Amino acid sequence: MTKTVQLTTLHWDAALTVARAALVKAQELGIRVAVAVMDRGGNLLAFARDPNAPFHSSTIAQDKATTSAGFGLPTKQWWPVLEGMNSPGLLAGIAAVPRMVVFGGGVPVYVNGECVAGVGVSGGSEEEDEICARAGLAAAGLVAEPGKS
Amino acid sequence: MTKTVQLTTLHWDAALTVARAALVKAQELGIRVAVAVMDRGGNLLAFARDPNAPFHSSTIAQDKATTSAGFGLPTKQWWPVLEGMNSPGLLAGIAAVPRMVVFGGGVPVYVNGECVAGVGVSGGSEEEDEICARAGLAAAGLVAEPGKS
Amino acid sequence: MTKTVQLTTLHWDAALTVARAALVKAQELGIRVAVAVMDRGGNLLAFARDPNAPFHSSTIAQDKATTSAGFGLPTKQWWPVLEGMNSPGLLAGIAAVPRMVVFGGGVPVYVNGECVAGVGVSGGSEEEDEICARAGLAAAGLVAEPGKS
Amino acid sequence: MTKTVQLTTLHWDAALTVARAALVKAQELGIRVAVAVMDRGGNLLAFARDPNAPFHSSTIAQDKATTSAGFGLPTKQWWPVLEGMNSPGLLAGIAAVPRMVVFGGGVPVYVNGECVAGVGVSGGSEEEDEICARAGLAAAGLVAEPGKS
Numbered sequence: 001m002t003k004t005v006q007l008t009t010l011h012w013d014a015a016l017t018v019a020r021a022a023l024v025k026a027q028e029l030g031i032r033v034a035v036a037v038m039d040r041g042g043n044l045l046a047f048a049r050d051p052n053a054p055f056h057s058s059t060i061a062q063d064k065a066t067t068s069a070g071f072g073l074p075t076k077q078w079w080p081v082l083e084g085m086n087s088p089g090l091l092a093g094i095a096a097v098p099r100m101v102v103f104g105g106g107v108p109v110y111v112n113g114e115c116v117a118g119v120g121v122s123g124g125s126e127e128e129d130e131i132c133a134r135a136g137l138a139a140a141g142l143v144a145e146p147g148k149s
Numbered sequence: 150m151t152k153t154v155q156l157t158t159l160h161w162d163a164a165l166t167v168a169r170a171a172l173v174k175a176q177e178l179g180i181r182v183a184v185a186v187m188d189r190g191g192n193l194l195a196f197a198r199d200p201n202a203p204f205h206s207s208t209i210a211q212d213k214a215t216t217s218a219g220f221g222l223p224t225k226q227w228w229p230v231l232e233g234m235n236s237p238g239l240l241a242g243i244a245a246v247p248r249m250v251v252f253g254g255g256v257p258v259y260v261n262g263e264c265v266a267g268v269g270v271s272g273g274s275e276e277e278d279e280i281c282a283r284a285g286l287a288a289a290g291l292v293a294e295p296g297k298s
Numbered sequence: 299m300t301k302t303v304q305l306t307t308l309h310w311d312a313a314l315t316v317a318r319a320a321l322v323k324a325q326e327l328g329i330r331v332a333v334a335v336m337d338r339g340g341n342l343l344a345f346a347r348d349p350n351a352p353f354h355s356s357t358i359a360q361d362k363a364t365t366s367a368g369f370g371l372p373t374k375q376w377w378p379v380l381e382g383m384n385s386p387g388l389l390a391g392i393a394a395v396p397r398m399v400v401f402g403g404g405v406p407v408y409v410n411g412e413c414v415a416g417v418g419v420s421g422g423s424e425e426e427d428e429i430c431a432r433a434g435l436a437a438a439g440l441v442a443e444p445g446k447s
Numbered sequence: 448m449t450k451t452v453q454l455t456t457l458h459w460d461a462a463l464t465v466a467r468a469a470l471v472k473a474q475e476l477g478i479r480v481a482v483a484v485m486d487r488g489g490n491l492l493a494f495a496r497d498p499n500a501p502f503h504s505s506t507i508a509q510d511k512a513t514t515s516a517g518f519g520l521p522t523k524q525w526w527p528v529l530e531g532m533n534s535p536g537l538l539a540g541i542a543a544v545p546r547m548v549v550f551g552g553g554v555p556v557y558v559n560g561e562c563v564a565g566v567g568v569s570g571g572s573e574e575e576d577e578i579c580a581r582a583g584l585a586a587a588g589l590v591a592e593p594g595k596s
Contacts, residue, residue, distance in 0.1 A: 012498070015495065023460075043505065045495070055190065055218065091238055091241055153563055156453075159452070161346050191490070207341065
């Protein structure tokens with residue numbers, strides 16, 4: 001009987017590097033954001049927030065990161081898929097799942113083809129938030145797709 | 150390294166003046182409401198509730214105030230913007246964010262062009278709620294737009 | 299069969315008067331507090347907070363008010379009673395009941411011998427907090443004991 | 448009527464420097480911890496966690512930081528003060544306040560004599576946790592007492 005399962009998660013120093021680089025990028029873009037790095041168990045690994053970021057951005061950043069870490073996908077991929085189903089009920093139902101985000105700004109973190117964490121940014125537009133999240137990954141030598149590292 | 154950031158918040162006496170004037174206006178309109186004044190960190194500054202206001206109005210008033218304080222916008226502006234994006238997924242997703250309200254009745258508080266707090270009223274129609282919130286601001290010599298004070 | 303029960307609660311304008319007068323007294327004493335007026339159902343009637351009050355004072359003020367409204371007693375009366383029982387287990391158990399406070403700073407509100415609400419103040423010493431709560435009551439012509447109005 | 452109040456909070460880059468240095472110190476001590484930097488409104492500014500830290504350390508670190516930021520005191524000062532009062536009721540009551548911690552590991556952050564935030568560490572002994580928190584402050588040129596900067 002196989003007794004154990006190996007999981008891979010992100011080191012705290014890499015997570016902090018992601019958080020800091022995302023906020024540096026936000027500063028360049030002139031936006032005020034929160035950034036969260038979450039593990040696949042929905043627990044926070046690293047976080048940083050501009051004191052002038054909108055209040056809700058802290059929660060949204062954590063939920064984007066959790067959604068990306070959990071499904072191994074950028075959060076922006078959810079809503080076209082759901083809309084394509086042409087089912088407003090399903091759409092609203094999925095959107096209302098606690099800690100689930102179906103719009104852009106969260107990306108997964110892959111190492112050796114394995115999803116090990118997620119990064120979420122909130123406070124700018126969806127596109128700006130994702131730019132910050134990806135800048136965070138790049139600074140730590142991480143990627144958001146399974147085939148690239 | 151820059152160590153600190155200066156923030157401006159609302160004095161308790163101004164917040165209480167807002168709360169009282171909003172309830173006086175509600176009485177004139179014949180509606181039963183709760184009114185909340187929240188700071189930009191999502192913490193309550195002042196609150197008042199008609200004992201006959203609907204139970205949920207306390208929470209909704211606080212969430213409207215938090216949403217307005219956080220984004221510096223009246224809550225009623227969210228729904229048309231989101232509908233204009235023609236994206237039911239984004240609409241449902243934003244509407245499901247904890248402590249976020251995407252319908253009318255909350256307005257931000259600006260002093261010298263800076264958003265320092267938010268006011269939320271719940272218990273009447275969206276239009277009535279916003280009338281009460283703005284009556285509260287007027288009584289304290291406050292405004293809901295950045296360019297007016 | 300008796301079908302209904304009459305309850306008496308506090309008017310919002312009286313509750314706001316209590317809140318404001320408590321904060322004025324706190325300012326005289328040089329302390330930074332939060333004050334809450336709660337009904338007997340554990341729902342907020344009025345609230346005000348000095349932005350420099352300790353973070354926890356908002357919750358403690360509400361819980362003191364709820365405890366006083368629920369039992370019709372000043373919160374400071376709880377702990378000598380519990381200590382007199384010489385039962386550390388009971389003491390810790392009661393102290394851990396959610397939204398229950400066993401130290402001073404909350405007083406009930408009586409009208410015509412009936413407990414109609416509670417007032418809680420937090421941010422100063424227990425004695426200072428109770429002084430503020432009672433100053434709030436006095437300003438609204440209310441009393442904290444059944445036999446006095 | 449005074450309309451506004453000025454508050455000072457901590458810059459995100461200083462907060463991240465605190466978090467990283469606290470984890471570096473924990474690594475030197477051979478302990479696995481979480482570290483949180485919270486503002487005075489109970490909102491997270493920065494966070495980092497060793498993936499092998501005990502599960503509860505994330506919450507405890509945030510609550511220690513909130514308690515220190517709110518009262519402007521190291522969390523370890525609460526327990527002897529409460530014990531000195533010789534009142535088990537008060538002790539149990541204070542210990543049960545939500546998001547309040549009455550044991551060591553949290554320290555306030557002072558800048559120019561003003562409390563602007565709090566740092567909390569959890570995962571080691573109380574002494575070890577406080578050593579990590581203070582190492583975090585030192586790395587960012589911050590102090591834990593009002594008279595030192």
